Amino acid sequence: MSYSQADDWIRAFAATAAANKVYLTELDSAIGDADHGINMNRGMQAVLGKIDGIGETDDIGALLKTVGMTLVSTVGGASGPLYGTLFLRMGTAAAGKSELSADDWAAALAAGLAGVQTRGKAELGDKTMVDALTPAVDALQAALADGAAFDDALRRSAEAAEGGMKATIPLVARKGRASYLGERSAGHQDPGATSSWLLVLAAADTFAGQAGQ
Amino acid sequence: MSYSQADDWIRAFAATAAANKVYLTELDSAIGDADHGINMNRGMQAVLGKIDGIGETDDIGALLKTVGMTLVSTVGGASGPLYGTLFLRMGTAAAGKSELSADDWAAALAAGLAGVQTRGKAELGDKTMVDALTPAVDALQAALADGAAFDDALRRSAEAAEGGMKATIPLVARKGRASYLGERSAGHQDPGATSSWLLVLAAADTFAGQAGQ
Amino acid sequence: MKKLINDPADVLKEALQGVAAAHADRLTVLTEPNIIIRADAPVQGKVALVSGGGAGHEPLHGGFVGMGMLDAACPGEVFTSPTPDQMLAADKAVNGGAGVLHIVKNYTGDVLNFEMAAELAGAEDIEVEAVVIDDDVAVKDSLYTAGRRGVGATVLAEKICGAAAEQGKSLAEVAELCRRVNANARSMGMALTSCTVPAAGKPTFELGAAEMEIGVGIHGEPGRERKALAPVHEVVEMLAAPIVDDLPFASGDRVLAFVNSMGGTPLIELYIVYNELNQFLSARGIEVSRNLIGPYITSLEMQGCSITLLKLDDEMTALWDAPVNTTGLRWGA
Amino acid sequence: MKKLINDPADVLKEALQGVAAAHADRLTVLTEPNIIIRADAPVQGKVALVSGGGAGHEPLHGGFVGMGMLDAACPGEVFTSPTPDQMLAADKAVNGGAGVLHIVKNYTGDVLNFEMAAELAGAEDIEVEAVVIDDDVAVKDSLYTAGRRGVGATVLAEKICGAAAEQGKSLAEVAELCRRVNANARSMGMALTSCTVPAAGKPTFELGAAEMEIGVGIHGEPGRERKALAPVHEVVEMLAAPIVDDLPFASGDRVLAFVNSMGGTPLIELYIVYNELNQFLSARGIEVSRNLIGPYITSLEMQGCSITLLKLDDEMTALWDAPVNTTGLRWGA
Ligand SMILES: Nc1ncnc2c1ncn2[C@@H]1O[C@H](COP(=O)(O)OP(=O)(O)O)[C@@H](O)[C@H]1O
């Protein structure tokens, strides 16, 4: 993955966050406070403003840290520090690199997920973004271990994230606002898991047909 | 008019105030604050409590002052001091008397009306209780000047009060809460004029067939 | 009707019990008749201030009893004038020998009941002066009506005159000051929603979902006009322009700006109102040198606000700044 | 939506402009990022207190900035956590060399953002301790959730810890005290009506004309149960019994009883609530030795109330009584 592909991925995520603003917010209105789409879109629009002016660089780590810092200072709520941490940790993992191998990417995403869990203390099955990110990382690593190409691995990662997202539907939330609802949170798809799926999907879509780079 | 007839009159007014509580309140809800019937009924119920325990006396003046003081301390609003003053002044006019002649009664009511006007500064035509009481006093005096019997004079007085009350309908209020409505107060009958008619009517009804006493 | 009450008939009684239980250290609450007095009353040699009116406007007046403000408050039932026996009992309880000032909001019921009380007090050799507050510019043609209603200026008059009394001013001086405050203050209010009198059980007036009432009174009396909802920028203009034009307030004036909640409007909105008002006044060269922002003269749970402007002079400013210690307004003590 | 606002997107910005215009003498309001700080910050040698959270709870927190309480408040958008850059800017502005205490209400968003801020401040050599307030007994099974929400105890902790900081206590001592206040405080709230977030434009939840929500959160989060309207006597029982049982509060305890308006409930009703609460506690031998009654931690214009009880010891009582001078709470100064 080149710097410009990483840049494309971020822009693709911004575009899908904008396109799904209402959808994510509706999901959040069922079990949260009806702002997740608004939050993510506000953050990613700010990110676009920041990366446009980032100047000459090919440090993917710097790019991802900028995304993380921008999300931290513009998203607020639970998802701001969580997505912020995800990107900051990915940035640290990718620091100084102008090209990420498939393994580098998988390692960076795994580091991001670990950061989310350190910050948010959520386990798999707590009905959070962790439920989409964990299968995404697992599927990615499994695909690469199978010798899959980068684009194929990303596609399988995105599919796994989608599965994890859907699997949040029957769960009772144990973290975040939704947990106040207790049993009443079951039957609804978690908004954060949904935006995390969109994040991984954006990577897969960006790379579709650009295999092996 | 004997002490016991005066007492009957007060009780009759209490009864009609109770019976017309909702009606008077509805009139007040159109151009005031929807409490005139509640106010008058509360006051007259308190009066009943007071005059039951008034003990051995035949001083009509004392009776009427008790009514006035009780109204002052229990009715509140505009009508409390106004009806209170009406009865206090009638009481002063009747002080020490155990029997009121028709002329005594007319003089007492005129004194009461004068008190209402001193206190409330309302003129005839301002759409207040003065608009019922003024014709009541005038008709009473005219009837007595004509040589009418007491019961007949009271009946003519009540008819005049009713006319005055109805004449308030087209008027624009210039005193009390209703005056804040300006032109919008026209088209509604004044609640205080209505209770004043009931007061005079109660006297006429009490005396009907007890002529000349 | 959604209210935190028991029987509607017991609202005043139970609220007074709550006040008595909460503030026994500083207030004495008497019943039969209902009055709230300073625990240290009568203050010997000090002019005493007594006010009152229907309940439902809290903290007015009971919340303003204490050092530097009122000596006693006489609460009537919700939106119902108190009766003269209350004011007489209050006058007797707080008169420290220097006489009593009655601060009366201009409603026929309040005026007449306070008048009778003053006569009764006079008969008991208590010197009483009464000042009637009538600052509400929403009432037009006040010559042909019961006159302007007394609203927000009441709070300011109670504070400023309370401070003057505390400083040993005579009854004539405090009454004169009170008239000066009233003469230099103008108010206007608006409602986004009606209120519901507990005993009535239904809203005092009906207002559509997209309507507001400009010039409403503190008992939900109808105002100047019913209008479509508008941004607060325009609402402030609708309230402030008639106020400023009426006195008139002129460029160079220093004012106290009082932004009041009708009860149901939260503080965050009041600050937005204040922001608009401040800009409105700045544009006219009027300087806000003091302000008061909060729910101080309310109409039960009505949503809406009122604006009061008082043209200040140095004496009024110093008296405004003087210490006050009541449950509703407190500083410097 | 009936509100005194302009564009819903500008609510926080314009309210802060209002605060800045109204209180320039005592508060400094910064933007980019938004913070409200004491005009005399940093106070050298004093532990600084920083709190914050979504707007819409006014006077919390900005109204509690000043001598004897907070040094800075970080307001997020309505019901939205502030971001770490705000807390970092606040920490830098108010740190007087003795470190900074973060008082954080227990919501995932608030906790995580304050945590990041503490890390950032640490990286700049500012000593930060954080205490998370979680007093809301309405949230059951808090082991399996994000935990109890932080509500009314926040106000009490800010006051008591602010006084301790003013007296020169160390960061460790003030933080320990803050944990003690939290450990001894319990709250529960209820709503008669919903509130409307300006950006959302419609009520956060629907409540029938004859319904109330018991155990509601300050953002309109659903509570323990939806019930038919009941007399306040029963409502107080529904709130106070779980509070008293939880700590538990026992006969002989002295407590601070805090009766809070959710924003749209007027003072007259709060005193009726207080009256019921006082009777409820008296019957259990619990003595109310201090009280606070008013709208201090609100949910926009929501009608309803919350009750907070804090078991007092002598130190907390003395610190509660110590002078405080903020726009929202003021005495002795
Ligand atoms: N402790 C946590 N760990 C991981 N993810 C969390 C945690 N708490 C909340 N989330 C995620 O955050 C999402 C909500 O984000 P958002 O609505 O933007 O924030 P808020 O809940 O503060 O309004 C949830 O759907 C969930 O996926």
Ligand SMILES: Nc1ncnc2c1ncn2[C@@H]1O[C@H](COP(=O)(O)OP(=O)(O)O)[C@@H](O)[C@H]1O
């Ligand atoms: N200044 C006045 N002089 C004479 N009568 C008046 C005056 N003001 C009001 N009233 C009478 O009082 C009546 C209203 O009484 P009520 O509803 O009991 O008092 P309030 O207006 O204080 O609620 C009016 O209908 C009117 O007849």
Ligand SMILES: [Mg+2]
């Ligand atoms: Mg959310």
Ligand SMILES: [Mg+2]
């Ligand atoms: Mg009336």
Ligand SMILES: [Mg+2]
């Ligand atoms: Mg009335």
Ligand SMILES: [Mg+2]
């Ligand atoms: Mg949120």
